Amino acid sequence: MIRIDVDMDKCQHYGQCVFEAPEVFQLNADDKLEYVAEAPDEMLGDLEAAADVCPMQAILITKA
Amino acid sequence: MDAPLLIVGASMAGLRTAEGARRAGYSGPIRFLGAEEHAPYNRPPLSKELLQTPGHGHAEVAFPIRSALEEGVEWMLGRPATALDTARQVVTDARGDEHAYSALVIATGLRPKPLPIDGHGLTGIHVLRTIDDAVALRDSLRPGANVVILGSGFVGCEIAATAAKNGATVSIVTQSRVPLERALGPLLGAEMRRRHEAHGVRFFCGESLFGLVGDPAVERVILTSGVMLECDVLVVAVGSDPNTEWLQGSGLDVSDGVLVDGGLRAIGVDGTVHPQIFAVGDVARYPNPLFDDVARRVEHWNLPTETGKRAGQLIAAQLAGDDCEPLAAAGFAPLPSFWSDQYDAHVLAFGMTYLADRSELVAGSLDDECIVEYYRGDALVGVCGIGMRGAVQAYRSKFAVPARQ
Ligand SMILES: Cc1cc2nc3c(=O)[nH]c(=O)nc-3n(C[C@H](O)[C@H](O)[C@H](O)COP(=O)(O)OP(=O)(O)OC[C@H]3O[C@@H](n4cnc5c(N)ncnc54)[C@H](O)[C@@H]3O)c2cc1C
Ligand code: SF4
Numbered sequence: 001m002i003r004i005d006v007d008m009d010k011c012q013h014y015g016q017c018v019f020e021a022p023e024v025f026q027l028n029a030d031d032k033l034e035y036v037a038e039a040p041d042e043m044l045g046d047l048e049a050a051a052d053v054c055p056m057q058a059i060l061i062t063k064a
Numbered sequence: 065m066d067a068p069l070l071i072v073g074a075s076m077a078g079l080r081t082a083e084g085a086r087r088a089g090y091s092g093p094i095r096f097l098g099a100e101e102h103a104p105y106n107r108p109p110l111s112k113e114l115l116q117t118p119g120h121g122h123a124e125v126a127f128p129i130r131s132a133l134e135e136g137v138e139w140m141l142g143r144p145a146t147a148l149d150t151a152r153q154v155v156t157d158a159r160g161d162e163h164a165y166s167a168l169v170i171a172t173g174l175r176p177k178p179l180p181i182d183g184h185g186l187t188g189i190h191v192l193r194t195i196d197d198a199v200a201l202r203d204s205l206r207p208g209a210n211v212v213i214l215g216s217g218f219v220g221c222e223i224a225a226t227a228a229k230n231g232a233t234v235s236i237v238t239q240s241r242v243p244l245e246r247a248l249g250p251l252l253g254a255e256m257r258r259r260h261e262a263h264g265v266r267f268f269c270g271e272s273l274f275g276l277v278g279d280p281a282v283e284r285v286i287l288t289s290g291v292m293l294e295c296d297v298l299v300v301a302v303g304s305d306p307n308t309e310w311l312q313g314s315g316l317d318v319s320d321g322v323l324v325d326g327g328l329r330a331i332g333v334d335g336t337v338h339p340q341i342f343a344v345g346d347v348a349r350y351p352n353p354l355f356d357d358v359a360r361r362v363e364h365w366n367l368p369t370e371t372g373k374r375a376g377q378l379i380a381a382q383l384a385g386d387d388c389e390p391l392a393a394a395g396f397a398p399l400p401s402f403w404s405d406q407y408d409a410h411v412l413a414f415g416m417t418y419l420a421d422r423s424e425l426v427a428g429s430l431d432d433e434c435i436v437e438y439y440r441g442d443a444l445v446g447v448c449g450i451g452m453r454g455a456v457q458a459y460r461s462k463f464a465v466p467a468r469q
Pocket of ligand 1: 072073074075076077078097098099100106107108109110111143144145146171172173174192193194219307310344345346347363364365366368401402403404405
């Protein structure tokens, strides 16, 4: 499994991550980020891409 | 041993290219040659969080190094490249050492344009591109300091917002009619001016510097109109120039950054493509078929990642001996995206707003949250929002490469 942590003090809810891994990241109706904290290993590429495009560099991906 | 994939410029675009090459299957040696002493770090916080947070340094902004780059990668930092010989496939560094390459990545980015007048060696004059610049500037932005910022692009405006929040007295001197004029147009530019003024920032538009007074530190600046401003800190933020001096005489077209084709492969002054030489990030100049066929340099943060991924694919194919032409011909049409934080305004944009000849408010109200569309003729070339993230994000799908006639 892969663990996903978003530093919510840093996150500005830009939603760039949503386009790389919509299964994990979403903007809710109030334009606030929601995400799931764990994902299967096959998603590593997409999750790294999401971490790369985050303007605040708020996403931490770790292999659990 | 095989010559390594040599990446000149150890910053975001170089890092993303190395990651991209690994992801595309390249497992050979990689060598970074970087002018700065620091491992790759993220620049946007330099005008924002890092500039207002004492104690923050490289650790707070360093990019994580992914496991794919833990092995087979040599970091030669503090060693700027000085020359490229494409015939012998070697790069020379400032110590005179030569570095052979199998493929070369040019990722040397930009540097701030200097003070446009003679500074007479006065102290108190700053630019902002590197973390060392940011730390030096932060130390001088004391509450009560008189800060004059020359230039009203993103970097200048963000420094102004940060300094004003810290209690400095801030003036922006700019030749433009409104701040951020080129990027955001007259409508949003005027609104950003209003927001800055609400925080006490003064604007001197249609102005430039005439002279400086002080010894040994700057004390006052004189504007072209004759206005004199108290000044303890002068920040020069009037745009950037590409770091391509080391490529002079190499035969590459470096007339404005490094000209590359849709595969990010360097093009020579004679028009030939160099299949082993790539340019990525801010220093690269390439056409984007989303808009037209004009090659441009684009200085937005998402493009080091986009160009790096793309170059990485071609590098892996090239070094594996595969035919790169189909990949290169597939075209490269990344959607530029930029953001900016000034006070509580979170600006997010897609496209090339600066190509527009008109802009139009389509949602919300300017003095609150809003969306502005940018048009060149009838074609949508960009969108920019303050807040309203979900609605701005939804615009991404509206930018598409027009079908060939
Ligand atoms: C203060 C600041 C704030 C920004 N904020 C935003 C923002 O909010 N939103 C946004 O979209 N974009 C922003 N940007 C733009 C974004 O950071 C850049 O687009 C990005 O850093 C470009 O990355 P790069 O790797 O192409 O170039 P750079 O990061 O400039 O890296 C080039 C590297 O090459 C090195 N180098 C130069 N010459 C040589 C040589 N001869 N030999 C070896 N190495 C060399 C340099 O020292 C540098 O380390 C900001 C930029 C700055 C400076
Ligand atoms: S990209 Fe980063 S800042 Fe934007 S919503 Fe995702 S985590 Fe938050």
